[in-house]
Amino acid sequence: xxxxxxxxxxxxxxxxxxxxxxxxxxxxxxxxxxxxxxxxxxxxxxxxxxxxxxxxxxxxxxxxxxxxxxxxxxxxxxxxxxxxxxxxxxxxxxxxxxxxxxxxxxxxxxxxxxxxxxxxxxxxxxxxxxxxxxxxxxxxxxxxxxxxxxxxxxxxxxxxxxxxxxxxxxxxxxxxxxxxxxxxxxxxxxxxxxxxxxxxxxxxxxxxxxxxxxxxxxxxxxxxxxxxxxxxxxxxxxxxxxxxxxxxxxxxxxxxxxxxxxxxxxxxxxxxxxxxxxxxxxxxxxxxxxxxxxxxxxxxxxxxxxxxxxxxxxxxxxxxxxxxxxxxxxxxxxxxxxxxxxxxxxxxxxxxxxxxxxxxxxxxxxxxxxxxxxxxxxxxxxxxxxxxxxxxxxxxxxxxxxxxxxxxxxxxxxxxxxxxxxxxxxxxxxxxxxxxxxxxxxxxxxxxxxxxxxxxxxxxxxxxxxxxxxxxxxxxxxxxxxxxxxxxxxxxx
Amino acid sequence: xxxxxxxxxxxxxxxxxxxxxxxxxxxxxxxxxxxxxxxxxxxxxxxxxxxxxxxxxxxxxxxxxxxxxxxxxxxxxxxxxxxxxxxxxxxxxxxxxxxxxxxxxxxxxxxxxxxxxxxxxxxxxxxxxxxxxxxxxxxxxxxxxxxxxxxxxxxxxxxxxxxxxxxxxxxxxxxxxxxxxxxxxxxxxxxxxxxxxxxxxxxxxxxxxxxxxxxxxxxxxxxxxxxxxxxxxxxxxxxxxxxxxxxxxxxxxxxxxxxxxxxxxxxxxxxxxxxxxxxxxxxxxxxxxxxxxxxxxxxxxx
Numbered sequence: 001x002x003x004x005x006x007x008x009x010x011x012x013x014x015x016x017x018x019x020x021x022x023x024x025x026x027x028x029x030x031x032x033x034x035x036x037x038x039x040x041x042x043x044x045x046x047x048x049x050x051x052x053x054x055x056x057x058x059x060x061x062x063x064x065x066x067x068x069x070x071x072x073x074x075x076x077x078x079x080x081x082x083x084x085x086x087x088x089x090x091x092x093x094x095x096x097x098x099x100x101x102x103x104x105x106x107x108x109x110x111x112x113x114x115x116x117x118x119x120x121x122x123x124x125x126x127x128x129x130x131x132x133x134x135x136x137x138x139x140x141x142x143x144x145x146x147x148x149x150x151x152x153x154x155x156x157x158x159x160x161x162x163x164x165x166x167x168x169x170x171x172x173x174x175x176x177x178x179x180x181x182x183x184x185x186x187x188x189x190x191x192x193x194x195x196x197x198x199x200x201x202x203x204x205x206x207x208x209x210x211x212x213x214x215x216x217x218x219x220x221x222x223x224x225x226x227x228x229x230x231x232x233x234x235x236x237x238x239x240x241x242x243x244x245x246x247x248x249x250x251x252x253x254x255x256x257x258x259x260x261x262x263x264x265x266x267x268x269x270x271x272x273x274x275x276x277x278x279x280x281x282x283x284x285x286x287x288x289x290x291x292x293x294x295x296x297x298x299x300x301x302x303x304x305x306x307x308x309x310x311x312x313x314x315x316x317x318x319x320x321x322x323x324x325x326x327x328x329x330x331x332x333x334x335x336x337x338x339x340x341x342x343x344x345x346x347x348x349x350x351x352x353x354x355x356x357x358x359x360x361x362x363x364x365x366x367x368x369x370x371x372x373x374x375x376x377x378x379x380x381x382x383x384x385x386x387x388x389x390x391x392x393x394x395x396x397x398x399x400x401x402x403x404x405x406x407x408x409x410x411x412x413x414x415x416x417x418x419x420x421x422x423x424x425x426x427x428x429x430x431x432x433x434x435x436x437x438x439x440x441x442x443x444x445x446x447x448x449x450x451x452x453x454x455x456x457x458x459x460x461x462x463x464x465x466x467x468x469x470x471x472x473x474x475x476x477x478x479x480x481x482x483x484x485x486x487x488x489x490x491x492x493x
Numbered sequence: 494x495x496x497x498x499x500x501x502x503x504x505x506x507x508x509x510x511x512x513x514x515x516x517x518x519x520x521x522x523x524x525x526x527x528x529x530x531x532x533x534x535x536x537x538x539x540x541x542x543x544x545x546x547x548x549x550x551x552x553x554x555x556x557x558x559x560x561x562x563x564x565x566x567x568x569x570x571x572x573x574x575x576x577x578x579x580x581x582x583x584x585x586x587x588x589x590x591x592x593x594x595x596x597x598x599x600x601x602x603x604x605x606x607x608x609x610x611x612x613x614x615x616x617x618x619x620x621x622x623x624x625x626x627x628x629x630x631x632x633x634x635x636x637x638x639x640x641x642x643x644x645x646x647x648x649x650x651x652x653x654x655x656x657x658x659x660x661x662x663x664x665x666x667x668x669x670x671x672x673x674x675x676x677x678x679x680x681x682x683x684x685x686x687x688x689x690x691x692x693x694x695x696x697x698x699x700x701x702x703x704x705x706x707x708x709x710x711x712x713x714x715x716x717x718x719x720x721x722x723x724x725x726x727x728x729x730x731x732x733x734x735x736x737x738x739x740x741x742x743x744x745x746x747x748x749x750x751x752x753x754x755x756x757x758x759x760x761x762x763x764x765x766x767x768x769x770x771x772x773x774x775x776x777x778x779x780x781x782x783x784x785x786x787x788x789x790x791x792x793x794x795x
Contacts, residue, residue: 035685057525
């Protein structure tokens with residue numbers, strides 16, 4: 001085996017590395033097919049391996065076919081190829097890259113030249129003041145290399161990383177950022193900008209300056225994150241790190257347990273989703289199944305063939321648009337879920353003949369008016385949460401009372417064309433269920449559906465009484481993420 | 494495959510070439526165009542409207558001196574519009590002309606299903622072309638899922654099967670671009686056959702450069718301001734963020750109005766060129782008017 005051709009050995013090592021990489025992508029939920037795998041192998045042959053960015057794009061172009069998956073891809077890529085540095089080589093490539101970075105750093109410092117320095121080789125430990133100074137300079141100039149160097153120093157100085165300590169990267173990130181106090185730096189930068197300009201900055205200019213520095217700070221944060229990740233990978237190994245960093249794709253994020261960052265990505269994902277759904281539904285309505293023969297139309301068209309009915313015409317059924325009543329629990333635990341569902345339903349309200357929305361906690365209020373003539377659905381949803389009068393006694397969910405109120409006030413308006421959707425986890429705080437209301441609704445309405453944001457295995461545990469309500473519903477659906485929600489709305493219209 | 498010649502030698506060459514025809518690409522775009530050429534695979538370009546997806550195909554055609562063949566997709570597009578069609582009228586004439594000659598039916602049948610009676614549509618035209626071509630299949634997300642299947646054969650094997658004639662194989666592998674506005678999920682089968690390129694709004698530097706290239710008379714500082722303001726506006730939550738083409742339009746307008754320095758007033762007066770929804774305009778005007786929250790606090794503390 002020793003006389004193996006070096007190139008071939010490298011090729012095999014590459015194949016193995018890619019196989020691991022793709023395995024990890026699949027674990028993260030990305031659908032990578034065998035053909036795409038082979039394409040990736042082909043693609044990297046044509047790319048100079050030293051060019052890390054080109055290498056990344058080559059892999060992305062062949063493996064990632066959906067832009068929402070880009071983040072997941074990037075994370076896995078960073079973990080897998082972080083230690084392989086700018087010179088992609090197997091084995092000892094990592095050390096070379098590190099040494100190179102160090103050298104770069106030293107040069108930076110020399111260039112930096114001013115200010116006191118304790119002169120330790122390789123910039124082992126700078127004082128916090130020096131780092132702050134460097135940071136300020138780097139941000140002001142927007143110098144990428146300098147920023148990278150600062151990030152590296154900051155992590156070394158502040159993160160307090162200890163090998164083998166089982167803490168997540170976010171902890172180190174938090175520690176580093178707290179010490180850098182970027183808000184204060186931003187303020188300082190802004191003040192400097194104000195002083196530098198000959199006349200007072202107008203609000204617009206202020207804003208532009210601010211956005212500029214903010215984007216530089218964001219970049220710095222990314223560098224710090226990358227730095228921490230590199231250190232952690234070196235400590236714990238690629239596979240373990242990839243596992244801890246694995247995050248669900250936006251469409252799989254659980255509504256109930258989404259972090260703030262995930263919420264932001266969900267909000268971004270919902271708009272294209274609604275557009276897609278609307279297009280799909282409109283199409284479904286237009287190109288429905290073929291109906292029975294349209295005799296009149298066929299005869300009319302036969303005239304152009306001399307009376308021969310060469311082109312049979314059919315009556316296309318036009319499915320009626322349903323009328324939708326959404327009744328949503330907006331108590332703390334499920335509010336975000338209700339928000340997304342309302343958002344989605346209203347965004348495609350063109351596909352329904354009428355949409356009415358009701359929200360409740362222990363009291364109930366109609367909020368349809370908040371959506372009328374509003375362009376910005378997010379704004380309307382926000383108003384729902386602040387303006388609707390939904391508290392009756394104590395502001396703890398009481399499904400029974402809310403349903404009773406609904407039946408008294410709006411029960412008569414439900415017709416055979418109405419589809420009623422109830423959104424909630426049916427955690428009733430041991431109040432009376434008043435399930436008879438649902439039975440009555442079911443009798444009057446076309447359909448009654450229940451969407452529950454809890455995983456099915458939690459249903460009917462503790463104070464959840466969804467089973468009791470489910471008896472009267474035409475269907476109960478687990479609706480924990482955008483994927484499930486999308487599927488349901490598709491089914492609905 | 495061994496004797497296949499590639500169009501481009503390196504990523505840098507692609508980048509330079511695109512620049513020479515006034516298309517400013519970034520590392521990703523140039524890299525994928527290069528790769529598509531090497532691997533002989535189509536590129537699926539996706540991204541928000543007005544980020545230069547179609548322009549990319551046009552520019553690649555221009556830089557490589559190839560002919561651009563364009564298939565605009567729409568709902569109801571079918572085989573006879575995309576691939577090929579038999580020229581029925583000509584066939585009928587032929588049958589009638591031959592009727593008196595007493596030729597055997599088989600012979601006529603052979604005759605009327607030949608190249609002569611075939612009307613080539615964009616896809617067939619692209620693969621039968623002798624000269625270098627770039628095929629652009631525009632807005633592929635507009636066709637129905639079933640119609641997508643029409644494209645599969647040509648995208649993976651560069652051939653078209655015509656039942657009466659047999660399979661026509663491409664004389665050369667054309668560069669193929671498919672663009673999509675992502676109004677629906679494309680089928681897995683289609684995506685699998687393509688390289689995927691997501692074109693997003695450019696970053697500040699690139700946008701400024703684009704403005705400078707496309708609006709030749711503009712000053713550097715105005716271009717810089719334009720790019721910065723557009724970036725700030727894109728950060729707002731809008732129905733439709735300003736596209737690159739709108740940025741260029743705006744820059745042109747400012748130039749025509751003889752404005753050298755954009756202040757809040759001019760920005761507000763001309764913002765309807767950047768934004769097309771009334772609610773977006775209101776929001777942006779409000780935002781541009783007020784100082785940024787953190788700054789307000791900062792200046793209050795002074």
